[in-house]
Amino acid sequence: MTHREPDGLRVRLRDVHRSFTTAAGPVHVLRGLDLEVGSGELVVVRGPSGSGKTTLLNIAATIDAPTSGSVELAGRDVAGMGDDALADLRAASVGYVFQSFGLLPVLSAAENVEVPLRLIGTEPGERAARVAEVLERVGLARHARQRPYELSGGQQQRVGVARALVTRPAVLVADEPTGQLDSGTAEQVMALIADLVHSAGVAAVVATHDPALMARADRVLELHDGRLRPA
Numbered sequence: 001m002t003h004r005e006p007d008g009l010r011v012r013l014r015d016v017h018r019s020f021t022t023a024a025g026p027v028h029v030l031r032g033l034d035l036e037v038g039s040g041e042l043v044v045v046r047g048p049s050g051s052g053k054t055t056l057l058n059i060a061a062t063i064d065a066p067t068s069g070s071v072e073l074a075g076r077d078v079a080g081m082g083d084d085a086l087a088d089l090r091a092a093s094v095g096y097v098f099q100s101f102g103l104l105p106v107l108s109a110a111e112n113v114e115v116p117l118r119l120i121g122t123e124p125g126e127r128a129a130r131v132a133e134v135l136e137r138v139g140l141a142r143h144a145r146q147r148p149y150e151l152s153g154g155q156q157q158r159v160g161v162a163r164a165l166v167t168r169p170a171v172l173v174a175d176e177p178t179g180q181l182d183s184g185t186a187e188q189v190m191a192l193i194a195d196l197v198h199s200a201g202v203a204a205v206v207a208t209h210d211p212a213l214m215a216r217a218d219r220v221l222e223l224h225d226g227r228l229r230p231a
């Protein structure tokens with residue numbers, strides 16, 4: 001069933017379970033997990049290594065599907081959606097920021113940011129305007145033509161944040177977005193993410209081990225025994 005949420009709810013996970021089959025036997029990672037994130041809300045998920053943070057983010061981003069339970073993204077229940085329809089919804093509605101930046105080395109900063117707009121078929125003139133606007137927003141307008149290797153780690157992650165937000169997604173998912181940055185740069189990047197999330201009304205789920213970053217969150221949740229609880 002597909003329906004629109006009346007309010008600003010962008011992510012809704014209900015009774016989500018996720019198991020994996022491994023050589024050592026089945027691993028039951030998520031065990032009846034519930035999560036709701038609204039527009040303009042920044043939720044940080046913490047938990048020890050292996051607790052299932054990446055698994056949770058991938059399910060919220062519809063990159064992975066739960067073993068059971070329901071997932072709603074931008075007001076749509078994704079159960080039963082075909083692969084193409086789900087890929088279209090994901091491309092339009094989700095921005096993903098990776099710990100390792102995930103930039104294409106042969107492309108300039110601006111070209112990297114433009115990739116998601118190409119995927120959703122945005123017209124060239126509109127693409128150029130959106131790329132310029134978001135690079136300005138992350139403070140990299142003067143670095144638009146540089147390749148990733150010509151940028152610092154913090155600048156590369158700013159490109160990663162710009163790329164994730166250029167489509168104006170309903171949902172931002174970030175997996176240890178500051179894990180490869182020094183603490184000062186990490187704080188700047190997290191402040192940028194929080195600012196953009198709040199001003200653009202994006203629903204954000206950020207996984208991190210770093211207590212310093214949790215200060216930027218509207219809510220901090222802990223993944224424990226496959227469920228979320230207030231930290």
Ligand SMILES: Nc1ncnc2c1ncn2[C@@H]1O[C@H](COP(=O)(O)OP(=O)(O)OP(=O)(O)O)[C@@H](O)[C@H]1O
Nearest residue numbers: 020021022027029048049050051052053054055056
């Ligand atoms: N595709 C998979 N196949 C088998 N097991 C998997 C798969 N993905 C994750 N797991 C297992 O699920 C558990 C949770 O992994 P996950 O990567 O979600 O944890 P995490 O909290 O993100 O860890 P970290 O903080 O180290 O990144 C681990 O035991 C992992 O080995």
